[in-house]
Amino acid sequence: MTTTLSARWVVLDIEGTLTATSQVHVVLYDYARPRLGPWIDDHPDDPVVTAAVADAKRLAGLPESATTVEVVAALHGWMDEDRKAAPLKTLQGLIWERGYADGDLTTEYFPDVVPTLRAWHDSGLRLAVFSSGSVAGQIASFSRTTAGNLTGLFASHFDTVNAGPKREATSYRAIATALGADPADIAFFSDVPAELDAAAADGWQTVGVARAGEPYEHADFGAHLTVASFDEVKVIPR
Numbered sequence: 481m482t483t484t485l486s487a488r489w490v491v492l493d494i495e496g497t498l499t500a501t502s503q504v505h506v507v508l509y510d511y512a513r514p515r516l517g518p519w520i521d522d523h524p525d526d527p528v529v530t531a532a533v534a535d536a537k538r539l540a541g542l543p544e545s546a547t548t549v550e551v552v553a554a555l556h557g558w559m560d561e562d563r564k565a566a567p568l569k570t571l572q573g574l575i576w577e578r579g580y581a582d583g584d585l586t587t588e589y590f591p592d593v594v595p596t597l598r599a600w601h602d603s604g605l606r607l608a609v610f611s612s613g614s615v616a617g618q619i620a621s622f623s624r625t626t627a628g629n630l631t632g633l634f635a636s637h638f639d640t641v642n643a644g645p646k647r648e649a650t651s652y653r654a655i656a657t658a659l660g661a662d663p664a665d666i667a668f669f670s671d672v673p674a675e676l677d678a679a680a681a682d683g684w685q686t687v688g689v690a691r692a693g694e695p696y697e698h699a700d701f702g703a704h705l706t707v708a709s710f711d712e713v714k715v716i717p718r
């Protein structure tokens with residue numbers, strides 16, 4: 481069955497919604513893991529790196545004098561438990577940006593994703609991304625995909641730094657304000673019910689994406705419209 485929504489903006493989660501969770505937890509995390517220490521040591525004068533390292537030490541309860549090895553141990557621990565801590569996501573994003581630019585990484589989406597994103601974009605809907613992955617990492621990941629460079633499809637990108645935590649309604653308020661959009665004109669797609677709850681609390685339209693074989697396939701999506709693929713929903717521009 482296909483359900484029809486009308487909206488001006490479509491805001492999309494990445495992991496579990498556009499890409500398989502393994503694309504992030506296996507491909508991207510495994511790429512970042514051995515490169516975190518060298519990246520920190522090779523960029524001692526990069527203010528983004530030094531701020532992320534200082535933030536990581538603070539969050540991990542490490543002293544300012546902690547070594548790179550100690551910081552990397554904390555970062556690896558967060559990856560193991562998939563804690564989407566902002567300094568980790570910032571450092572991963574920088575490493576992935578280089579990996580995509582060097583041709584080491586290519587993003588693969590679920591089969592229904594790219595045709596649907598192109599159709600929505602061509603119909604006049606405006607597309608944005610809200611992911612725990614940093615904005616730099618997001619843009620890099622759309623720049624080199626099995627379907628080519630998709631960066632032109634997206635008008636805006638949001639992460640936990642420029643918007644806030646994905647499970648808090650205030651983050652969705654901040655995004656609506658940044659887009660200059662009425663919350664009711666935004667449709668948010670995510671595989672995580674708590675993210676949909678937060679978006680709905682700000683008045684957004686929500687669509688749960690319960691994909692076969694993904695961690696949230698059998699989650700309780702409550703009152704949120706829920707689909708197993710983008711083929712089950714039609715979004716028409718207002």
Ligand SMILES: CSCCC(=O)C(=O)COP(=O)(O)O
Pocket residue numbers: 493494495496504508564569576610611612613614617618621646
């Ligand atoms: C290149 S973007 C990587 C996405 C990522 O790091 C991540 O943690 C995905 O989280 P999401 O909020 O999209 O589920």
Ligand SMILES: [Mg+2]
Pocket residue numbers: 493494495496497670671672
């Ligand atoms: Mg997700």
